[in-house]
Amino acid sequence: MRKKWRTASTKRDPKAVPSPDRINRDFTAAAPDRLWVADVTRIPTGEGVFWLAAVRDAFSNRIVGWRCSDRCDTDLVLGALEYAIFSRDVRDGQLIHHSDRGSTYTAIRFTNRLADNGILPSMGSVGDSYDNALMENFFSTLKIELVYRNSWRTRDEAENAIFGYIDGWYNTQRIQKELGWLSPDEYETAWHTSQEAQPEPATVPASPTGVR
Structure with missing residues (x-):
């Protein structure tokens, strides 16, 4: 029988x-x-x-950043964000970061880090899984495929298992129906290949007088 744990973690800062x-x-x-x-x-x-x-990236479902800790605090979510920023192509004003309204995500240090990188913050309501369903979907998959099938004596053991699952399996090999039966990495590679194959836009050469 599947084990169950309380998973509520959202604590809102009323200020x-x-x-x-x-x-x-x-x-x-x-x-x-x-x-x-x-x-x-x-x-x-x-x-x-x-x-x-x-x-998680909404385009490919790839986990682009993650961190573990024995404390649920701003340092934890900042660590996951820094991982994502370091490893991805973040362009000013083009990226939205969506989360719940937990105090870790409304913390000034976190919102300033988003602003520093031109990332637009977005927040759903408190404790409503539907407002962040894509992330809840990943956590459900992680629990079913990894957590419920194992037990770990130490946090280090758990972190090593999570590393193997996310970086060694989920992103690279786990196929998904909504991605056309590709893994997140394969899906992104196919997209980048298709973009590189796009023809360059035609240009009209200038006339000798400089008038097109």
């Missing part, structure tokens, strides 16, 4: 002003690094609860 919901449950993107979704979940271990923060 913080949340960002507007810029996506309204539309988790589609026309290209990589246009919409990221982020959240935090609990992983049980023999040493106690372990927290996983992750960032």
Whole structure:
């Protein structure tokens, strides 16, 4: 029988002003690094609860950043964000970062880091899984395929298993129906290949007088 754990982790800071919901449950993107979704979940271990923060690209479903910690705090979600920023092609004003209104995501340090990189913040409501369904979908898959099938004595064991699952399996090999039975990495590679194959836009040469 599947084990169950309480997974609620959203604690709102009543003094913080949340960002507007810029996506309204539309988790589609026309290209990589246009919409990221982020959240935090609990992983049980023999040493106690372990927290996983992750960032997922809505275009390819790839996990572009993640971090683990024994504390669910701003440092945890910042670590996942920094991982994503470092590894991806973030362009000023083109990317939306969507999360819930938890205090870790409304923290000034976190919102400033988004602004520093030209990333637009977006937030759903507190504790509503439908407002961040794409991230909830990944956590559900992670729990079913990894967490519920294993137990770890230490947090280090759990983190090593999560690393193997995300970087060694989920992003690189796990095929998904909505991606045309490709893995996230394969889907992005196919997209980049198609973009490179696009013909250059035709240009009209200038006349000797400089008038086209």
